[in-house]
Amino acid sequence: MIKLDGVEKAFGRNRVLRGINLEVPRGKSVVVIGGSGTGKSVLLKCILGLVQPDSGRIMVDGKDAGRGDRDAFLAQFGMLFQGGALFDSLHVWENVAFRLLRGSLKRPREEARAIAIEKLRRVGLKADVADMYPGELSGGMQKRVGLARAIAAEPQIIFFDEPTTGLDPIMAGVINDLIREIVVEMGATAMTITHDMSSVRAIADNVAMLHGGVIQWYGPVADLDNSGDPFVDQFVHGRAEGPIEAVR
Amino acid sequence: MSVLSPVAAIGRSTMGALAAIGRIAIFAGRTASHVFRPPFYPREFATALAGIGYFSLPVVGMTALFTGGALALQIFAGGARFNAEAVVPQIVAIGMVRELGPVLVGLMIAARVTSSIAAEIATMKVTEQIDALVTLSTHPIKYLVVPRVLAALITVPILVGIGDVIGVFGGYLVGTLRLGFNPAAYIQNTVDFLEFWDIASSLIKGAAFGGIAALMGCFYGMASERGAQGVGRATKASVVAAAVLILAANFLLTQAFFSV
Numbered sequence: 001m002i003k004l005d006g007v008e009k010a011f012g013r014n015r016v017l018r019g020i021n022l023e024v025p026r027g028k029s030v031v032v033i034g035g036s037g038t039g040k041s042v043l044l045k046c047i048l049g050l051v052q053p054d055s056g057r058i059m060v061d062g063k064d065a066g067r068g069d070r071d072a073f074l075a076q077f078g079m080l081f082q083g084g085a086l087f088d089s090l091h092v093w094e095n096v097a098f099r100l101l102r103g104s105l106k107r108p109r110e111e112a113r114a115i116a117i118e119k120l121r122r123v124g125l126k127a128d129v130a131d132m133y134p135g136e137l138s139g140g141m142q143k144r145v146g147l148a149r150a151i152a153a154e155p156q157i158i159f160f161d162e163p164t165t166g167l168d169p170i171m172a173g174v175i176n177d178l179i180r181e182i183v184v185e186m187g188a189t190a191m192t193i194t195h196d197m198s199s200v201r202a203i204a205d206n207v208a209m210l211h212g213g214v215i216q217w218y219g220p221v222a223d224l225d226n227s228g229d230p231f232v233d234q235f236v237h238g239r240a241e242g243p244i245e246a247v248r
Numbered sequence: 249m250s251v252l253s254p255v256a257a258i259g260r261s262t263m264g265a266l267a268a269i270g271r272i273a274i275f276a277g278r279t280a281s282h283v284f285r286p287p288f289y290p291r292e293f294a295t296a297l298a299g300i301g302y303f304s305l306p307v308v309g310m311t312a313l314f315t316g317g318a319l320a321l322q323i324f325a326g327g328a329r330f331n332a333e334a335v336v337p338q339i340v341a342i343g344m345v346r347e348l349g350p351v352l353v354g355l356m357i358a359a360r361v362t363s364s365i366a367a368e369i370a371t372m373k374v375t376e377q378i379d380a381l382v383t384l385s386t387h388p389i390k391y392l393v394v395p396r397v398l399a400a401l402i403t404v405p406i407l408v409g410i411g412d413v414i415g416v417f418g419g420y421l422v423g424t425l426r427l428g429f430n431p432a433a434y435i436q437n438t439v440d441f442l443e444f445w446d447i448a449s450s451l452i453k454g455a456a457f458g459g460i461a462a463l464m465g466c467f468y469g470m471a472s473e474r475g476a477q478g479v480g481r482a483t484k485a486s487v488v489a490a491a492v493l494i495l496a497a498n499f500l501l502t503q504a505f506f507s508v
């Protein structure tokens with residue numbers, strides 16, 4: 001379980017997170033929605049410790065995220081970065097198998113490569129991309145390689161930052177199913193950021209809406225359409241008119 | 249605006265430079281603390297050895313060859329003013345080995361290696377690849393910095409040694425083909441004149457300059473700000489810092505080795 005308590009983060013005078021309270025139950029899939037630039041990516045980075053929160057507490061399975069053995073802490077996470085963040089000096093398969101080639105999960109290269117190719121297949125990529133470099137792939141393909149890398153070591157907690165952005169509708173469906181499968185079959189806990197409402201409905205158990213630096217609304221996905229929250233209503237229906245200003 | 253503003257500016261930049269030196273020292277300390285602690289990354293180390301060492305050979309060779317040749321011409325012309333043309337082999341040897349070899353190789357490494365390390369690491373920083381490394385339980389200093397700095401510490405002295413030899417050879421070519429020195433005598437004079445300590449100091453300087461060059465590339469790369477501009481600024485700052493530190497370190501080392 002991930003529990004955030006009053007998490008705040010500002011960059012200079014830009015107060016991005018202003019007191020986030022959120023609980024993500026173990027084995028559940030929580031989707032974070034919210035306008036562009038509201039701090040969704042920063043929120044995930046705070047949990048991972050890539051960005052140091054100014055105040056507040058982050059607990060993962062009852063343990064303070066900032067303390068203790070950092071390697072062991074990070075070993076339970078997988079993360080898909082919004083921009084892919086693939087290592088462009090390594091082959092695609094070496095990216096996917098990064099964790100399996102070094103450190104505590106190290107295994108023979110052939111075995112790691114076989115696992116990488118299997119994970120690539122699960123995100124809809126053929127085996128022949130394995131020996132290409134990330135720079136040779138399209139944006140959507142890079143995104144899916146990033147996804148394969150995030151799930152390669154079968155982590156217990158997975159963060160997906162906009163997994164379906166830039167994918168065609170069919171591929172987006174494949175990825176939605178995959179994320180659902182990882183949560184249901186592997187019992188992983190997932191936090192996904194997305195702007196795609198059909199993704200939200202396909203992936204989420206719970207939905208959290210981030211607005212104005214706080215969690216504006218948090219509830220089960222079934223309540224999304226009758227949340228009674230004007231912010232959520234405006235966002236879900238994509239209306240220009242409403243409490244959320246169009247220019248931010 | 250007051251008349252004091254240039255003074256204030258000097259004060260500010262001095263403070264800035266001192267702060268930067270402090271941060272670099274901390275960074276160097278952290279790098280050193282990771283050298284002997286596993287995990288080790290032999291693949292990255294091998295890549296760095298090739299990139300810093302092997303692929304720098306052509307540029308080092310050209311630099312040394314032309315400098316040795318020019319040095320011979322100058323010493324011959326200068327020596328002629330007091331009938332001391334005959335010292336060309338000795339002065340070329342000592343000038344190349346003690347000073348010009350290490351310094352010029354160091355500066356070429358700053359141009360070629362520091363810049364590429366800084367640009368590569370800064371690009372990794374701004375495209376979140378460094379963040380991705382961390383989430384994959386890999387320490388960026390261990391994985392990116394330690395292999396490069398170690399490779400530079402090992403290969404740059406070798407490059408300096410090669411540069412010294414090629415530089416002396418450049419002097420030999422000019423001396424024998426243009427200035428009429430006897431080939432056998434030229435070599436004999438060079439070999440007899442050079443002492444162990446001349447060569448050892450040259451290689452020690454090489455290690456120091458290599459360490460500085462790689463460390464500056466890594467430091468400024470890791471400190472890069474966002475965007476393409478951030479990468480550009482990091483690269484420029486790294487080369488300037490490496491060049492200045494190499495020249496300053498050269499003075500201090502020369503002072504330490506040869507002042508009586």
Ligand SMILES: Nc1ncnc2c1ncn2[C@@H]1O[C@H](COP(=O)(O)OP(=O)(O)OP(=O)(O)O)[C@@H](O)[C@H]1O
Pocket residue numbers: 011014016035036037038039040041042043082
């Ligand atoms: N390293 C940083 N330094 C300074 N400001 C930052 C940094 N990272 C994020 N920000 C700022 O924090 C705010 C939130 O950024 P974030 O990337 O979390 O947005 P987001 O909600 O993920 O938006 P999007 O949906 O467009 O990806 C932005 O105003 C951004 O400028």
Ligand SMILES: [Mg+2]
Pocket residue numbers: 040041042082161
């Ligand atoms: Mg984002």
